Amino acid sequence: MKKSQKKEDIINTAEKLFYQHGFHAIGVKNILEQAGVATMTMYYHFKSKEDVIKEILVQREKQYFQLLEVKINRDNGINQYIESLIKAHLDWIETDGFNGCLFLRAKQEYDGVNEEIASLSKKHKKKLIDKIEMDLNLLQCPESLSVQISIILEGLTSMVQILELDKVKDNAIDLAKSIQVTE
Known part of the structure; x- marks a missing residue:
């Protein structure tokens, strides 16, 4: 090897x-x-277990954003964008497992203990909001929608831990379709 x-x-x-x-x-x-x-x-x-954790978080973030880039549809308006983003996030959850967000877990376990790890977690969440804001700007939609969409994504991650994946998927898609943003 x-x-x-x-x-x-x-x-x-x-x-x-x-x-x-x-x-x-x-x-x-x-x-x-x-x-x-x-x-x-x-x-x-x-050098340490913490260095392993940092490397894992960096790699996961890269993989997550690569998945989003492949799966997000920005070509057919805001409603299609939101639906494709939710579906991409659900694909990540389904592929990655149902045990919650490793970034939030890292923040919870290392906040006040190792600020570098906690900071990586916070930066990841902020990067997602910033990415959504950038996409919304391209779609000429209000940036304020980025926090709402982020809340939906975080909620999906949480709900998969307590409900069946198919039930969460069905409701998430219905939710995405119910969000009507005028362009």
């Missing part, structure tokens, strides 16, 4: 464990055992 593959093994294993159990519940030993990687290899690639 190449070192870069071992680094990816550490990241993928840690992400899965953190997502299932939380950050503080998982130690470096758990990650290394599950990844089948030696301690020296871990510390060759990362």
